[in-house]
Amino acid sequence: MTEAVLPTEVLGRAAVRAAVLQTLPLFEMMRMRAATTARRHPRLGFASEQRDSTMRWVNQFTHTHRRLGPDDREVVSPNNDTVYSNTWLDLSAGPVLVETPDMGDRYWTLGLLDAWTNPFAYVGRRTTGNRAQRTLVHGPGWRGTVPAGMDNVIAAPGEDVWIIGRILVDDTPADLEQVRALQAQIVARRLDGGDAAMRVDTLLDGRAVAVPPAALYRRIVDAALARNPVPEGETLPWPVGEEALARELPHVLEELRHTEQPHALGGGWALAVAVRSHWGEDxxxxxxxxxxxxxxxxxxxxxxxxxxxxxxxxxxxxxxxxxxxxxxxxxxxxxxxxxxxxxxxxxxxxxxxxxxxxxxxxxxxxxxxxxxxxxxxxxxxxxxxxxxxxxxxxxxxxxxxxxxxxxxxxxxxxxxxxxxxxxxx
Structure with missing residues (x-):
């Protein structure tokens, strides 16, 4: 970033708080990238031989092959209906081709989230059907020609995209094995057919959920902003000085942990998340x-x-x-x-x-x-x-x-x- 750092005296505490609220999705998405990408590629090996390295593989799908149960503690409020397929796309080196097999008549979806947590696109039963498909995902700077044979073309607003796949499964050995075979056919390739996998330095420990040091927070946000433009219509007062960040980060994170803003549905029911494809001004x-x-x-x-x-x-x-x-x-x-x-x-x-x-x-x-x-x-x-x-x-x-x-x-x-x-x- 080339802008001058804005001290708290210039911005005021409310403006610093607003900057943290705006950039927190970027930081959390980059933390999840560090937490959910693989250290090891099945053919290319470890992204780094150092066990404490923050190097990871992107453009590579990882899968869970069973429904989660009480012994699984990595994810809160987990889904017990589907298995997951997960990848992070890095589009900085060009488009990525995602291939998916014929899913028969079962429910499945690949949900695409941008770095600001907007669920901006889907591939799957509801949107594109259950046939075998080839989906081209490209970043905002790509100006190439779409090859023949593409079923779907998705323009991402930034260079980082999180794809979270869900496939419905019955908890029987036969169905679990069938879904496992389907997952093996979900792959990310380059346009020339080669493996799209890339090594990236995620810069942080994705398992850490405590308040991050201000210097780390700013480093992560700076790197993410360089690759993922501020959503249209937003004005971001950034960068903010580390001293100001250190003062406001704990307050904002504590506030967000305790403040619920669900959509009341009646009967004691509430909807915590009511987004469609973009958060807009909220x-x-x-x-x-x-x-x-x-x-x-x-x-x-x-x-x-x-x-x-x-x-x-x-x-x-x-x-x-x-x-x-x-x-x-x-x-x-x-x-x-x-x-x-x-x-x-x-x-x-x-x-x-x-x-x-x-x-x-x-x-x-x-x-x-x-x-x-x-x-x-x-x-x-x-x-x-x-x-x-x-x-x-x-x-x-x-x-x-x-x-x-x-x-x-x-x-x-x-x-x-x-x-x-x-x-x-």
Missing amino acids: VQTRARVARNFIGALGIDEAMYPTAEVDAAGDPLHGSNRYELRFPPGGGPRVGAFWSLTLYRRSDCLFVANPIDRYSIGDRTPGLRLEADGSLVIGLQADDPGPEGNWLPTPAGELFYVVLRLYQPQHEHLAFLYAYPPLRRR
Whole structure:
């Protein structure tokens, strides 16, 4: 950056706070790049032989091959419906070609996020279909010719793009193996067909979640800004002096950790993330989501209504028994599938239970309807018997639930759907 550093006396504390709020998504995305990219390439080896090196491979997909459970602690509020495929694209050396196989009739999506956390594009069932596809992703400075045979062309607003892939899977050995074979066919190539993998220095430890040193924060933001322009319509007072950053960073991060700004849906339900493809002028919410829910998809692809309280407004607790009752024909309106997932409040993770069930939904085998056609889900710590649709709760602990809606329909997107509250039994 060539601009003169602006001291706190010139900017004022409010302006420094605003600069931190604006740039925090950049820092958090670069931290996630460091945390989620691979140290080792299957053919080219380690990005660095130094174990504490910050060198990583980009333009290389990594995959999880099973659904997450209570022993997985790396990600909070994890999804229990799909497996993940992940890559970071570096477009500075030219476009990257992403190849995906025919997915049959199963749900899948590749969500593309820019460095400012805008979920700006998708490839997958909802947007481009399930056929085998070749997707060209290029940066803002590329002026080349699109080769023949491209199914999709995506222009990224910057040179760094995070692709988070989700593929629906049944928890059976046969289906897990089939999905594993599909994941192996998701690859990133150069236009000449060669491996697109590149080594990059991420400059930081992606596992560190504490308040970063001001010098590191500024170094990361400077590097990210040079590759990812400020979104159109924003004016960024940057760079800011390290002394001013050191004073404001702890306050802003603490504020974002405790301040919730969900969209109330009624019945004790709220929507923490309501972005579609771009955050626009809502810099405050963009920063909060970057700190607490980074990687969230836009609501056209998936919505995650969350309930922490029951119908009376009391916190959900494992010492109580609850029911969630969808009236006849009144279940969630989705184009793909829905599930209700339960997490312990203290650590936002799954809780081990005797039937190894961490979510329940329209794909759950043996789901029973009431005589009138209602769907009732029982949430309690003790086994209600074979007649109930049981989602086990942690005995004696606070918990919350997330209603995951994949390809939500108009009633949800227009906030017209009546979400039933959880009631004490």
